[in-house]
Amino acid sequence: xxxxxxxxxxxxxxxxxxxxxxxxxxxxxxxxxxxxxxxxxxxxxxxxxxxxxxxxxxxxxxxxxxxxxxxxxxxxxxxxxxxxxxxxxxxxxxxxxxxxxxxxxxxxxxxxxxxxxxxxxxxxxxxxxxxxxxxxxxxxxxxxxxxxxxxxxxxxxxxxxxxxxxxxxxxxxxxxxxxxxxxxxxxxxxxxxxxxxxxxxxxxxxxxxxxxxxxxxxxxxxxxxxxxxxxxxxxxxxxxxxxxxxxxxxxxxxxxxxxxxxxxxxxxxxxxxx
Amino acid sequence: xxxxxxxxxxxxxxxxxxxxxxxxxxxxxxxxxxxxxxxxxxxxxxxxxxxxxxxxxxxxxxxxxxxxxxxxxxxxxxxxxxxxxxxxxxxxxxxxxxxxxxxxxxxxxxxxxxxxxxxxxxxxxxxxxxxxxxxxxxxxxxxxxxxxxxxxxxxxxxxxxxxxxxxxxxxxxxxxxxxxxxxxxxxxxxxxxxxxxxxxxxxxxxxxxxxxxxxxxxxxxxxxxxxxxxxxxxxxxxxxxxxxxxxxxxxxxxxxxxx
Numbered sequence: 182x183x184x185x186x187x188x189x190x191x192x193x194x195x196x197x198x199x200x201x202x203x204x205x206x207x208x209x210x211x212x213x214x215x216x217x218x219x220x221x222x223x224x225x226x227x228x229x230x231x232x233x234x235x236x237x238x239x240x241x242x243x244x245x246x247x248x249x250x251x252x253x254x255x256x257x258x259x260x261x262x263x264x265x266x267x268x269x270x271x272x273x274x275x276x277x278x279x280x281x282x283x284x285x286x287x288x289x290x291x292x293x294x295x296x297x298x299x300x301x302x303x304x305x306x307x308x309x310x311x312x313x314x315x316x317x318x319x320x321x322x323x324x325x326x327x328x329x330x331x332x333x334x335x336x337x338x339x340x341x342x343x344x345x346x347x348x349x350x351x352x353x354x355x356x357x358x359x360x361x362x363x364x365x366x367x368x369x370x371x372x373x374x375x376x377x378x379x380x381x382x383x384x385x386x387x388x389x390x391x392x393x394x395x396x397x398x399x400x401x402x403x404x405x406x407x408x409x410x411x412x413x414x415x416x417x418x419x420x421x422x423x424x425x426x427x428x429x430x431x432x433x434x435x436x437x438x439x440x441x442x443x444x445x446x447x448x449x450x451x452x453x454x455x
Numbered sequence: 456x457x458x459x460x461x462x463x464x465x466x467x468x469x470x471x472x473x474x475x476x477x478x479x480x481x482x483x484x485x486x487x488x489x490x491x492x493x494x495x496x497x498x499x500x501x502x503x504x505x506x507x508x509x510x511x512x513x514x515x516x517x518x519x520x521x522x523x524x525x526x527x528x529x530x531x532x533x534x535x536x537x538x539x540x541x542x543x544x545x546x547x548x549x550x551x552x553x554x555x556x557x558x559x560x561x562x563x564x565x566x567x568x569x570x571x572x573x574x575x576x577x578x579x580x581x582x583x584x585x586x587x588x589x590x591x592x593x594x595x596x597x598x599x600x601x602x603x604x605x606x607x608x609x610x611x612x613x614x615x616x617x618x619x620x621x622x623x624x625x626x627x628x629x630x631x632x633x634x635x636x637x638x639x640x641x642x643x644x645x646x647x648x649x650x651x652x653x654x655x656x657x658x659x660x661x662x663x664x665x666x667x668x669x670x671x672x673x674x675x676x677x678x679x680x681x682x683x684x685x686x687x688x689x690x691x692x693x694x695x696x697x698x699x700x701x702x703x704x705x706x707x708x709x710x711x712x713x714x
Contacts, residue, residue: 340543342539342541342543343543343545345511345516345537345539345543346537346539346543346556347560348515348516349514349515349516349536349537350556350557350560350561350608351560351561352560356560360545360556360559360560364545364547367547445547445549445588446546446547446589446590447546447547
């Protein structure tokens with residue numbers, strides 16, 4: 182009996198290791214393949230630098246690139262936090278009445294579907310004395326919609342029988358919101374959060390590109406842009422690599438947060454045998 | 456209207472209750488029901504006969520479109536508790552927090568009512584499960600939590616809408632006897648909806664038979680068997696007699712409805 186149990190645990194453990202090893206292996210193969218390809222075909226570094234050159238450039242230019250990355254991190258985090266706060270508040274407002282939702286939701290959609298590249302220059306001009314804030318606003322516009330739409334959906338998805346129960350026990354609107362609708366919305370909200378985190382970064386990068394085209398210095402995307410202009414392609418790849426790592430870090434961080442918060446109860450965070 | 460006061464005073468009186476939905480469906484027509492303190496009344500009938508609607512109206516979920524409802528001769532709704540077929544537990548809350556809910560909504564802190572909660576947990580036999588989450592409980596255990604959540608408010612009347620309908624036969628029968636013991640010991644008043652005739656006869660002091668289209672009461676049958684009712688009651692001739700009687704009424708109604 183005891184032996185069986187250890188076997189089950191052993192299996193679980195090896196599965197956990199493999200879930201890390203498998204993607205790492207794919208990554209390694211890709212990098213090696215890339216390196217081999219560059220060596221064999223002798224592509225000049227200004228067209229496609231090999232991974233070794235990229236890493237070397239990254240180390241050399243770290244003093245220049247890392248502060249830029251920090252600026253982008255600041256823009257992303259601020260836009261993301263603004264998206265979370267405003268998104269949740271607007272969703273709560275929408276959930277108060279079907280009519281509020283119907284009246285305002287189309288405009289939230291419009292904000293979402295407006296190409297940020299098109300309006301970013303205007304926002305930068307409007308907030309001319311504060312480029313940083315302009316970039317935050319651009320990233321916020323891109324990031325806030327998933328929070329609004331997911332949280333609104335979640336607030337309206339509270340179990341019907343539980344709603345009846347709250348009514349029978351004389352719960353106030355406020356109590357129903359706090360004790361039933363908000364917890365019910367949590368998994369939906371967290372789903373929106375994961376999408377929104379990545380979008381905040383994309384919004385920041387796009388806005389930095391637009392600002393950079395106008396000659397304004399900002400974060401890591403500006404470095405990508407400038408390196409590309411100057412044909413410093415290895416430097417461009419180094420900056421791209423940093424942006425990618427940042428994006429992955431945001432996603433992983435938010436996934437861990439989501440799993441932690443839902444660990445006790447939600448299907449998405451529960452590991453089942455069957 | 457003057458309410459005459461028979462002995463003992465009715466806890467709840469429904470008089471000529473109608474319920475017509477906005478789409479014109481007549482859910483209930485002229486339903487009369489008189490609930491005395493300490494009674495265990497079952498409502499049985501086919502689906503669509505409005506038995507659940509009666510319970511929901513009593514609970515204040517929606518208003519009747521006609522007739523009147525009185526609580527010991529007054530309009531004020533009494534302290535009641537509702538147990539649904541779906542245990543309707545909050546998945547993010549453990550057993551204690553789920554049971555605390557009705558009291559929390561009245562502004563009573565967990566600390567102040569913790570002993571009360573422990574006592575209902577003991578009542579429904581869930582000792583040791585206090586800090587489990589709903590997903591860690593079986594269907595029968597979830598229903599016990601749901602019942603405990605109803606009991607913690609010390610209701611004057613317990614409304615149960617097919618509470619054991621989704622459970623397997625073994626669990627159902629076990630919960631039936633447990634519920635009956637608790638009812639005997641605590642002198643509760645229970646209004647119980649089921650489509651299971653055997654369950655209704657085994658549990659009740661009175662079985663109200665309802666028919667569909669429109670939903671109405673067609674028979675009111677007192678079950679004159681003494682309590683405590685042992686398991687052997689389920690196989691007695693008296694038990695069979697009542698079940699046959701109710702089945703006959705139901706099939707008669709059905710043939711009229713078809714014809």
